[in-house]
Amino acid sequence: MLTDIILTVAGAVLVGIFGIIVAFFLMGIDRIVTARMQARIGPPLIQPLTDMRKLFTKENVVPANAIPWLFNMAPVVALASAITILLYIPVGGFPPVLSGGGDLILVMYLLTLPALALVAGGFSSGSPYATVGAQREMVTMIAYEFPLAVVIIAIAWKLTVSGIPLPFMLASVQANPVWGLVGPLGIIGILILFFVLLIVTPAELSRIPFDTPEAETELAGGVLVEYSGKNLALFTLTQGVKTVVMASLVVALFIPYRLSAILPTPAILQPVLDLLFYLVLVVLVSFIAVSLIRVSMARFRINQVVSAYWMYLSLVGIAGMLLIMADHILGVV
Amino acid sequence: MDMSAPLLTGYGIWVPVAWLAASVVAGIVIYLLWKTGESSYKKGTELERPYLSGNMEPEKGAVHVRASNLYWGFLQALKGYYDVLVPVHTGVLTDYMIWFVAVTAAILVFVGVLS
Incomplete structure (x- = not known):
């Protein structure tokens, strides 16, 4: 029992450190790729780390109207809860640290925690800009939950009717890639769900075109307007870790493959190969869901965010789910 | 347990x-x-005032964002839905009873047809 606890704690710390390193890496790649697409050279890969170190040396201003304990606690809770989600998702080609401790439903709920911490921080700032930003963050959160739930439920339903036990467990999803369980119609359905999850990702991360809670040009940073120094550093890092979380979730649900299982590799090199393959996939997902969309689009208004998710993307997601169901029924008949 | x-x-x-x-x-x-x-930071200075794009800070009550604004984006996006739904909430008990009976009847017919 004690050994289990020590191993879990050590695993949690290691995954946390790994998540933060990959977060810096993804943020660096995002800035370089974005700059290149805008015909700029862009900063070096380690720029996000340099920015973070600088923020830690800057003044940590607490506004006069703020609730100091809540204002300071929000960034700590946000980053800690983002790292905790990583413990339930396969990262770096390895099984989750808490693989038997939670399922996809839990992951879906845990994804709201960093956003709720951000909302609490915004409301506690005592600034009208931050309050409006926090309200927008809540509305955005409500908006993207439904399409996200449709994606997860559709995959779990397919696993259930395929006779796979515990369909909401990520271990079950990983062991039974959903692509192999469906026919041609179902593959179209899964491609649609894949697309839906890629579009949910920028909203989870408050990135363009769904960055209405921050909206620099109209709300001057919105929910983060009063944050500076180490508090701002932690919120920025939270966004980086959430990028790792979302990219890892997309990989776990739709590309749950290990390269070492396909290529004959010496046993000692298998973890390295799987880690590299995971990093390639995560960078690819992050490029499509974050960088490419960010560069190609302008910001939506908050009511457009709700329309996009509750109407268009939900309908697209449900269409994908119906295709998977139709594929199953036709296959059975 | x-x-x-x-x-x-x-x-x-x-x-x-x-x-x-x-x-x-x-x-x-x-x-x-x-x-x-x-x-640390310089307490009691301009740094502590909320950022309002260079404008003077109005009285606290004047800049308070009311809770009713919380769902503005939501209500605006689903305006067509709420335009129909809100007038239906008349506050008259008999209206609610009629809705209740009608919806229950519709569900029973639907379930009957399915089975």
Whole structure:
């Protein structure tokens, strides 16, 4: 029992450190790729780390109207809860640290925690800009939950009717890639769900075109307007870790493959190969869901965010789910 | 009841104690990291005033954003839906009873047709 606890704690710390390193890496790649697409050279890969170190040396201003304990606690809770989600998702080609401790439903709920911490921080700032930003963050959160739930439920339903036990467990999803369980119609359905999850990702991360809670040009940073120094550093890092979380979730649900299982590799090199393959996939997902969309689009208004998710993307997601169901029924008949 | 036992839903699992323990460990590590940063700032200066794009700060009550604004984006996006739904809420009990009976009848007919 004690050994289990020590191993879990050590695993949690290691995954946390790994998540933060990959977060810096993804943020660096995002800035370089974005700059290149805008015909700029862009900063070096380690720029996000340099920015973070600088923020830690800057003044940590607490506004006069703020609730100091809540204002300071929000960034700590946000980053800690983002790292905790990583413990339930396969990262770096390895099984989750808490693989038997939670399922996809839990992951879906845990994804709201960093956003709720951000909302609490915004409301506690005592600034009208931050309050409006926090309200927008809540509305955005409500908006993207439904399409996200449709994606997860559709995959779990397919696993259930395929006779796979515990369909909401990520271990079950990983062991039974959903692509192999469906026919041609179902593959179209899964491609649609894949697309839906890629579009949910920028909203989870408050990135363009769904960055209405921050909206620099109209709300001057919105929910983060009063944050500076180490508090701002932690919120920025939270966004980086959430990028790792979302990219890892997309990989776990739709590309749950290990390269070492396909290529004959010496046993000692298998973890390295799987880690590299995971990093390639995560960078690819992050490029499509974050960088490419960010560069190609302008910001939506908050009511457009709700329309996009509750109407268009939900309908697209449900269409994908119906295709998977139709594929199953036709296959059975 | 064993508090550390996993909650089985039949479709998945959740172990609340494991999540709590992991959150506490992560929280302590991040708090220690946070403590290494600069904590001071010039108190009692302009820095403490909320940023309002260079405008003078109005009285506290005047800049308060009301809770009714919370769902503005939501209500605006689903305006067509709410335009129909809100007038239906008349506040008259008999109206609600009619809706209740009508919807129950519709469900029973639907279930009857399906079975």
